[in-house]
Amino acid sequence: MGTGLGRRQLLGGLAIGAAGTTGLASGPWTSAPATAATTSGPLPDRVDVVVVGAGISGLTAARVLRARGAKVLVVEARDRVGGRVLNHHLRAGGVIEAGGAFVGPTQDRILRLADELGVRTFKEYVEGENVYVKNGRRSTYTGTVPPDPSILVDAALLQERINGMASEIAVDAPWSHPRAAEWDAVTVKEWVARQTLSTDTDTLLECYFQPSFGSDAGNVSVLFLAWFIATAGNERHVGTFERSSSTAGGAQDSRFKLGSQMVPIRMARELGDRVALRAPVRRIVQRDAWAHVHTDRGTVRAKRVVVACPPPLVLDIDWSPQLPARRRHLLAGMPMGNLMKCDAVYETPFWRKAGLSGSGLSHEGATRVVFDNTPASGAPGVLLAFVGGSTWRTYGRLPRAERKRAVLEGFAEMFGEQALHPIEYTEHDWTLERWTAGGPIALPRPGVISTHGPEIRRPFGRVHWAGTETSTYWSGFMDGAVRAGERAAREVLDKLS
Numbered sequence: 314m315g316t317g318l319g320r321r322q323l324l325g326g327l328a329i330g331a332a333g334t335t336g337l338a339s340g341p342w343t344s345a346p347a348t349a350a351t352t353s354g355p356l357p358d359r360v361d362v363v364v365v366g367a368g369i370s371g372l373t374a375a376r377v378l379r380a381r382g383a384k385v386l387v388v389e390a391r392d393r394v395g396g397r398v399l400n401h402h403l404r405a406g407g408v409i410e411a412g413g414a415f416v417g418p419t420q421d422r423i424l425r426l427a428d429e430l431g432v433r434t435f436k437e438y439v440e441g442e443n444v445y446v447k448n449g450r451r452s453t454y455t456g457t458v459p460p461d462p463s464i465l466v467d468a469a470l471l472q473e474r475i476n477g478m479a480s481e482i483a484v485d486a487p488w489s490h491p492r493a494a495e496w497d498a499v500t501v502k503e504w505v506a507r508q509t510l511s512t513d514t515d516t517l518l519e520c521y522f523q524p525s526f527g528s529d530a531g532n533v534s535v536l537f538l539a540w541f542i543a544t545a546g547n548e549r550h551v552g553t554f555e556r557s558s559s560t561a562g563g564a565q566d567s568r569f570k571l572g573s574q575m576v577p578i579r580m581a582r583e584l585g586d587r588v589a590l591r592a593p594v595r596r597i598v599q600r601d602a603w604a605h606v607h608t609d610r611g612t613v614r615a616k617r618v619v620v621a622c623p624p625p626l627v628l629d630i631d632w633s634p635q636l637p638a639r640r641r642h643l644l645a646g647m648p649m650g651n652l653m654k655c656d657a658v659y660e661t662p663f664w665r666k667a668g669l670s671g672s673g674l675s676h677e678g679a680t681r682v683v684f685d686n687t688p689a690s691g692a693p694g695v696l697l698a699f700v701g702g703s704t705w706r707t708y709g710r711l712p713r714a715e716r717k718r719a720v721l722e723g724f725a726e727m728f729g730e731q732a733l734h735p736i737e738y739t740e741h742d743w744t745l746e747r748w749t750a751g752g753p754i755a756l757p758r759p760g761v762i763s764t765h766g767p768e769i770r771r772p773f774g775r776v777h778w779a780g781t782e783t784s785t786y787w788s789g790f791m792d793g794a795v796r797a798g799e800r801a802a803r804e805v806l807d808k809l810s
């Protein structure tokens with residue numbers, strides 16, 4: 314490929330790649346590219362396809378396009394690949410993730426891709442009992458739903474109803490449901506309040522909403538939730554709430570031994586200097602027979618463009634001609650959620666010896682949703698808390714030391730005093746990331762999908778849309794990112810042929 318790259322830039326990139334393969338990262342969060350991607354120097358003048366964004370979706374699209382003989386260039390704003398997936402190397406050894414981590418059954422695209430790249434999975438630890446905290450009282454349980462008498466009846470009813478609604482939704486066109494407008498006008502919080510017996514039900518429900526959407530049930534429409542559940546499956550298995558929310562057999566079934574970021578890192582290694590880092594796209598001009606993609610490292614002409622960055626960030630690009638109004642309304646109505654992950658590291662997963670799984674749910678405090686995040690080797694032990702939505706609004710704004718104390722106290726309430734003394738504490742707030750702007754997903758406000766949803770995958774001239782939010786299965790997950798990248802690549806190949 315005629316990239317016109319200087320030897321210095323290429324060698325610079327390769328040197329960083331070598332550091333990545335020997336595990337020498339520049340800091341605990343793997344920000345080093347660890348690939349042969351270029352980080353400076355001019356870009357090629359002309360390619361068949363420019364892909365915007367080196368997350369899992371963009372890299373998948375580029376990988377498929379390259380395999381079919383297209384000249385492709387991925388332009389990425391950051392100095393690393395992976396976007397919302399980011400490995401963290403523990404001081405005591407082993408890898409955990411700051412962003413996307415879990416995979417499960419029916420997520421067959423990410424599982425197949427990881428397998429092709431030699432990135433193996435291991436089962437999330439689920440032996441023993443989970444912990445449940447309510448009104449300062451701690452109890453233990455097995456299974457998915459805590460056996461809280463004030464909630465059990467509601468939980469069973471809500472689960473059955475939402476699964477029923479999800480089964481009626483077309484995963485590629487939720488807006489076409491006869492009651493789409495009605496369901497999109499009601500928030501899940503309102504809907505739950507109308508039919509539940511206990512007010513405790515909605516505080517427990519936030520344990521699903523905050524990590525899944527970085528938001529609370531009051532910001533999620535019933536139509537979006539029903540569709541999100543419908544997408545928690547594949548072409549052969551209808552989506553269910555259980556698969557979307559469970560550990561064993563569900564979306565949190567397994568993790569990657571080398572950390573999820575190894576998937577995009579290995580894709581980027583295959584693509585070599587077809588990935589250009591530190592190249593944020595500022596402007597896209599469609600003129601004559603070309604799309605002109607303006608980046609901080611120069612302008613590239615392409616026959617087609619795949620945009621695979623988080624939906625709200627598309628609006629930061631200067632478009633000529635400007636984006637159609639309906640797409641602008643859609644994107645403006647899909648802000649990113651608010652989410653951080655907080656991990657405490659211990660010599661060993663001491664809770665396992667006490668017969669505890671390391672999973673916990675709480676109605677209060679900083680640690681509403683907790684998982685055992687210990688690496689595959691079984692040590693060191695790691696506890697993970699998702700701090701999202703209104704919990705993030707409370708704790709995300711605290712000074713780090715105060716938040717750390719609140720998180721460790723939450724862990725101690727669940728697993729004992731030993732949890733107050735980690736050998737490492739690490740946290741990652743995705744709202745602070747310039748090129749992600751929140752997480753885990755872009756969440757459509759109530760009313761947005763039924764009104765502007767049909768725009769989500771509609772090409773704009775020579776521009777096609779990827780990114781997990783455009784997927785029809787496992788939207789919002791790594792699997793959705795792969796599916797969306799594959800679909801966008803197919804669209805482009807169709808046009809190039």
Ligand SMILES: Cc1cc2nc3c(=O)[nH]c(=O)nc-3n(C[C@H](O)[C@H](O)[C@H](O)COP(=O)(O)OP(=O)(O)OC[C@H]3O[C@@H](n4cnc5c(N)ncnc54)[C@H](O)[C@@H]3O)c2cc1C
Binds near residue numbers: 388
């Ligand atoms: C805390 C957290 C936990 C999560 N947990 C899970 C989980 O357990 N399991 C799971 O499956 N998923 C999880 N997810 C979601 C998962 O990480 C995402 O669905 C997936 O990684 C999205 O991939 P993507 O390629 O669509 O987008 P991204 O990963 O967001 O990639 C987009 C890329 O575009 C780049 N970019 C943005 N703007 C520009 C520009 N103007 N020019 C050039 N480049 C640009 C960005 O830098 C980024 O690299 C989680 C996410 C977060 C944040």
